[in-house]
Amino acid sequence: MPRIAGTEIPDNKPNRIALTYIYGIGPKFSMDICNELGLDPQQRAKELNEDQLAAIANLLEAKYVIEGALRRQVQQDIARLRDIRSYRGDRHRRGLPVRGQRTQTNARTRKGRKKTVAGKKSVKGMK
Missing domain, CATH: 1.10.287 (Helix Hairpins)
Structure with a gap:
């Protein structure tokens, strides 16, 4: 597996997908990197040579804030x-949730598992 900016990128994925495994690089930035360095976005990451890997690493270091x-x-x-x-x-x-999402229902990812609260007990036979 090639290693770029301290991150292992998968061998068998196309360059445009493999670069997105680096934290801070999404689909748009990966395409920008491929275009700027003249890499084929469909070429597999395992087919990159050392010069190309070094060029990617230098560009990431110079132009993008990534990883740590x-x-x-x-x-x-x-x-x-x-x-x-x-x-x-x-x-x-x-x-x-920080960005205005509703919390009465849903929001379980942020809130965690349900915390069941005991309901009010009704007394039978009272009128």
Whole structure:
């Protein structure tokens, strides 16, 4: 498996797909990289030679924020929102959806498993 920017990219995938395995590189950026370096987006990653791998690594280092630096930047942004006590920071702190999604139903990914709350017990025979 070729290794670019500290990330293993799969051999048997086309270049345009294989580059998206790098955190911070999506489909658009992977196509931009292929076009800029003159790589065939359909060529398999295992067919890349050392010069091409080095060119990709140099371009990523020069032009894009990826992997650890990007993860750190995202965490710092979230920490800043928490520190300034913004609404979004509060939602991050509570583990609730941040971008305005509904929470009365759904939102289970952010909220976690259901926490069953005991209901009000009715007494039979009272009128």
